[in-house]
Amino acid sequence: MNRFSSWLPSVLLLIPLAVYSQTEYELNAGWQCRSISNVKDNGSTISSPRYSLNGWQPAVVPGTVLTTLLANKQVPDPFYGMNNKRIPDIYHAGRDSYTYWFVRDFREMPKAGEQVWLNFRGVNYSCDVFLNGNKLNQKLHQGMFLRQTYNITSLLRPDGQNRLAVVVYPPDPVGNPNGGQGGDGTIARNVAHQYVAGWDWIQPIRDRNTGIWDKVTIQKTGVVRINNPHVITLVPGKRQPDGNQQPAIVRVSAELENSTASPQQGVLQYVLDGHTVTQKVSLAPRSTVTVELPALTLANPKLWWPNGYGPQHLYPLRMQFLTAAKAISDEETLQVGVREIQTEWNTTTRSKQVSVNGQKVFVKGGNWIISDAMLRFSADRYDAEIRFHRDMNLNLIRIWGGALVERPEFYQACDKYGLLVMQDFWGSGDCNGRWVDPMKKDDQWTRRKYPDDHKLFLRSAADQIKMIRNHPSLAIWCGGNEITLPGDIMTPLRDSILPALDGTRWFIDYSNSDDMSYNFLGGNGDGPYGIQPIERFWSYRTWPFNSEVGSVGVGDYESLERFLPKENMVAPEYVKDKGAKVDSVWDYHKYIGYDAAIEPYGRATSVRDFAKKAQLVNYDQYRALMEGFSAHMWDWYTGVIIWKTQNPWTALRGQMYDYYLDPNACLYGLHNGSEPLHIMYNPVDSMVMVANNTFKFHRDMMMVVKVYDMAGKDSTLTQVFSEIGPTLIRPYIPIGKALKPLAKDKGLFLSLRLLDLNKQIVSENLYWLTDANGTHSGLQKLTPTTVQVNARSSSKSKIEVTIKNPAGNPVAFFNRLSLVNSQTKKRILPVFYNDNYVSVLPGEEKVITMEYTPTADMPMVSLEGWNVAEQFFSVK
Structure with a gap:
């Protein structure tokens, strides 16, 4: 299923849950593309509406060259089996093989006084943009993360028939996918994500995600446009989630752009919780200014809290610019979470401690890579994944530095579900020179200077800060993964850019820095990874704010079936002192060994038996991990972040749910061990x-x-x-x-x-x-037993299942509930269970709720336990 630093207090901000101008729409369908090798004409010619597109093919935008080829059935699904090996890699095929033209016809004819803007939220890696025979960018646009905006008003055709043409070039260099972390490391010479050259949890993405990978929009405003609104909230004192609140302070500013040749006057205003705040403005011709509005004192505010500590209230804020004639020139709608974050040094643990609204929060987090390795993002998928993290009873997600600054839709879901976010910038110890590595092309001294263009990195960082800074969930900025950024990037980012554009959040120079957690144990300051004896989680004192510690994560049989060919459904065979014999496809999908952990349950007799027993290990490992850290909170630890909670590819390690959004027992072990x-x-x-x-x-x-x-x-x-x-x-x-x-x-x-x-x-x-x-x-040798199950629909999207275990029976142990299609008996995904892998004691019952997106036919409920045979039940 592809649906979809300061030691001073650090104040947290608000949020665009959605940002809409007066009129804005997305160009997300109707694109066509062609390889540059098959196009001889230039952009001015191609972007003429009269130019024939015969022989061009449908394109996926937002998307990449590879997602387009996959949609057109020109490559096999790289997430299945060994298919990824069958797709030519750009390093060997050459950059031209994945350099493509993308064309989109659209109808737009501005009214008098209307300004029309073309916005790109992300192109990887460089591009030239043409409209109706005109080149829009003066020089080649570069940088995966740097947004682009063009005023296209004067270039639109009088008949309204317009053509946009974009030629997209891959990163340069593309990196050699030689099996190293980030391949040979040279992918990091670009200001882009690094995992696309391969990592220990993913195979290389063959086109390195070349394409118009994020949204393209047309925006219409009046003569003055609102850009990058900024909302800060101050919540002094120590608060409680309920009861009356002392006032909070709201500070709002925005950039105003006058794109005309005439001076403009008017009023910038916003409305929040019934209060209207205004500021008169005068704008010179062709100018952009930042305007600060008067501070608002918000009486008895409804506060935003992290998951588990209180509700996540969001206030709608409507901002407008009114011209001298009282006409609305532009407007933005934001969702504001009122809260403040502070940090302080805990002298007992020797690590930073995070507080929200004056209350200390024990951080229980998960590391996040990216929603989809091929950048197929959707608001629905983001919502589902973040909801899973909420259901794990976590309160923080860290965005790993080898990926990207996450999209506003990701942050919207975190705002909704109460997940604080630690956002890394783009760098990793693996590619950027922390360690000696024979797989890397360049030595450490050279890699330490990556990327090639430091000014581009800083421009991109400033732009992305503006894009996400208003989200209350955003809590921590981090320079990079396991290494600091080069000095001439780090210093201005920390000392100039972040204070000017944000100034409210804790900045950590790198993910396992002594500023976050004093590394008294030596080593890298994170880990360990993989299976551990249960007692070790309780007795072994690791780093006091551990940014990466984790274990296994194989899904059950039905999960494995989705991406492993039938002939490769072979269980790993463990031999003491010799390790495991693993099928080649399992190995290709980065299987991490369970080693002897299966053996206490009996040697696996089949892949189905292995997967079933693996769930017991999964549950026990992650319950114990969170319990062990919680048992020493404020004494040994101020927080822990699991490596990792999700996979954006069909990997066989470190995941609480699989790529298809099917949860395994890891999720429910965490759900149990992390309950408030x-x-x-x-x-x-x-x-x-x-x-x-x-x-x-x-x-x-x-x-x-x-x-x-x-x-x-x-x-x-x-x-x-x-x-x-x-x-x-x-x-x-x-x-x-x-x-x-x-x-x-x-x-x-x-x-x-x-x-x-x-x-x-x-x-x-x-x-x-x-x-x-x-x-x-x-x-x-547990005796098989039977349970009584009643499933009823309690609302259009919710099913309530009651499981009764009669008195005199043994424990009905470790029952996996699923919602399935009544015809195929295959699982419906995603489904959200208030609990799963549940055991029912003799003479008792459990009630489990399932939430899902309704289908045309009423689904069925399946149940299978350790000593309960698989059964299917109709829903009443």
Whole structure:
């Protein structure tokens, strides 16, 4: 499915959830293209509406040459099997092989006094732009991230029939995809993304994503245009998410552009929460000025909070420029999140600590690469992916430096769901010279100076800062991934550009900098990666604000089927002390080994069995990761960012859901381990603990500790009333002496619950513990059982499923629910579950909700568990 630094307080900004001028529309269909090798005419000729386009083919815009070739069935799907190897790589085929003309006819005829603008939000890598026989750019436009705007009013044809022609050239150099991180590293000589030459989680993108990869719009205004509005909010003091609030301050400015030969006068104004703020303006001919409006004091504001701590309120803000004749010349609509971010040094952990609206927040984050490796973006897909992160109970996403500054639609979803964002600029230790690397073409001294054009980097950075700075979710700027930027980039970016264009956010010089987290352990300051013993997450003290630590992420059988050919559906074979024997397609898709972690559940008998057992490992690894960090918050740690939570390609590692938006058990292990109020078991000292990642004091909670044997018989170890203050971790009861003799023969289930005074569950956790030999011998022989399932439609887009496990049964263990097509029995994607991979104790029931986009036919529900056979249920 392809749908789609300062130690001073740092104030956070607002947000265009959507930015609309008075009239704006996207040129996103009707494009045609042709390889430059087959075009002999120049841009002036091609851009004439009379020029014949016979022999040209449909083009995907926004898109790339490769997405166009794929849409026209001229290359196979590079995400499936070994197909990517069948597509010519630009390094060997030559840059001309992926240099293309893109042409679009459109109808536009401006009215008197109307100004018409052509906007490009991203072209990779360089281009010339022609309209109706006229070249628009004086010199070759370069830079993947630098936006372009042209006033085309005088160049539009009187009959309204217009033609736009753009020739797009690939990056130069394109980089040798020799298997290194970023290939031979030379892709980083461009101001562009680096992963396209290949990484340890992706194969090379064959055209390096050459094309008009982001939106092209036509915008119509009056004589004065509003550009780059800027909204800052100040929220002094320490706030709570509920109750009356002391005032907040809103500061607004915007660039005003007079493109005419006459001076202009008027009023810049905005309306927010019923308040109108105005500023009179005089503009000289052909000028652009930045106008600051009077500060607004917002009484009793509704605040924006990160996920888990409070609501994400967004105020609509409407900005207009009114001419002297009171006509609306231009307007912008933004969504404003009122909040302020501060940072301070935690002397106990020796790392930075983040606060929002005066309240410290324990950072639980995920590293993000990009939504789609071939840049096929959509607002719907962004919304789904960020919603998954919200459902993991995370509160931050870091945008890795080998990719791009994420699109406004990404930030809109983060604003909506409460995900703070750490945004890297473009650089990586791998390509930019941190380490000796025999795979790289240039030595470290040379790579340390990448990219070639430092002025272009700074212009691009300034432009992208303006594009996203109004989003409340944007919390941290980062110079680069695991390395600082060159000095003549870093210094002006940090000391001049960011203070002038933003000035409100924490700037980290690089992702594992000592300014973020004191590196007392040596090494790179991040990791480890891969499978770890569960106890290690609790007992081993890693970096105090770890920017990258992660593990495995293979999906289940149905996920694997989507991109692995039938003949390659072969489970890895692990041999102790020799590693794993892995199928070549698995290896091509960057499989990271589960090693001996599957063995305690019994050696995998098939790929289906392997994938099923891998989900148990997935769940346990990521639950333990977040629990282990939470267990030491404010003592060892101020935050952790998982490497990584998603893949923009069909990779076999580091993902909570696959490329097709199908979640695996990693997501729900995190969902459990990251819940804001969480009861948990420390396997090192056998202590039952509670983590409170909220600003509330929780009192009168009954803590209930039970165990269940493999037959389903339960025993209560203890129950006690407890309480816990805001943003704290507390140990309560050691239970190791009681557990050890009960678990030694077959293992057991450990059930932990917190109940309120109404005996309602506010947190629960179920562990499956090994026997004395470290194996799950009891699970391997767990008696099959049946459950009663009722599925009903509770609204047009929501289904409620009740699972009952009758008394006297064993635990109905680790049940995977899916919403499926009633005819094909294939999963509907995406679907959002309030929980999954759930276990139901004897004599109890669980209610699971599923949200989805309605289809013509009512779907069915499937359920399959460790000891429950797969079944399908109709929805009532």
